[in-house]
Amino acid sequence: MTNKTVFRVTVYHPKEGFCAILDTFDFVEKLWQLSSFLIQKGFKIIDATTSEKFLDVNLDPTPNYVKRIIVRACDKGRPEEHVKEIDGKRYNAIRVNTRIYIPDMGVAL
Numbered sequence: 001m002t003n004k005t006v007f008r009v010t011v012y013h014p015k016e017g018f019c020a021i022l023d024t025f026d027f028v029e030k031l032w033q034l035s036s037f038l039i040q041k042g043f044k045i046i047d048a049t050t051s052e053k054f055l056d057v058n059l060d061p062t063p064n065y066v067k068r069i070i071v072r073a074c075d076k077g078r079p080e081e082h083v084k085e086i087d088g089k090r091y092n093a094i095r096v097n098t099r100i101y102i103p104d105m106g107v108a109l
Helices: 031-040
Strands: 006-013 017-023 044-050 068-077 082-088 089-096 100-101
Touching: 006 031, 017 031, 017 089, 031 044, 068 089, 082 100
Parallel strands: none
Antiparallel strands: 006 017, 006 044, 017 068, 082 089, 089 100
C-alpha cells in the first residue's frame, strides 16, 4: 500500500464505556475498511474522515509512516461534540479528553 492519506476515526465502545480518536496511515487502503475492522471489535463509529478534510485544533500531526493504528486521545464515556470558531467561521468539532479536531473544514455552520 502507498496511501498518502491519514484516516481518522472517532469511536465509542458502549460495553467498555470509553471513547478514542484513532489515526492510521497505510494500515488499510480505504476508510471503510478501518471502520469495518473497528465495528467488528465492538466499537460504534462517531466520525470517520481523512486528512484531506480534518483540521487538528490541538493535536500534533500524525506521523505518515506508521503502519498501525495510533490512539491520539481516549477518555471515559462518549466523545463530546461542540462548535469551534476559527477565523470568524463556526465548525462542528469533536473533543476526546483535552484533544479537539474539526472533522470537515469544508462545512462551516
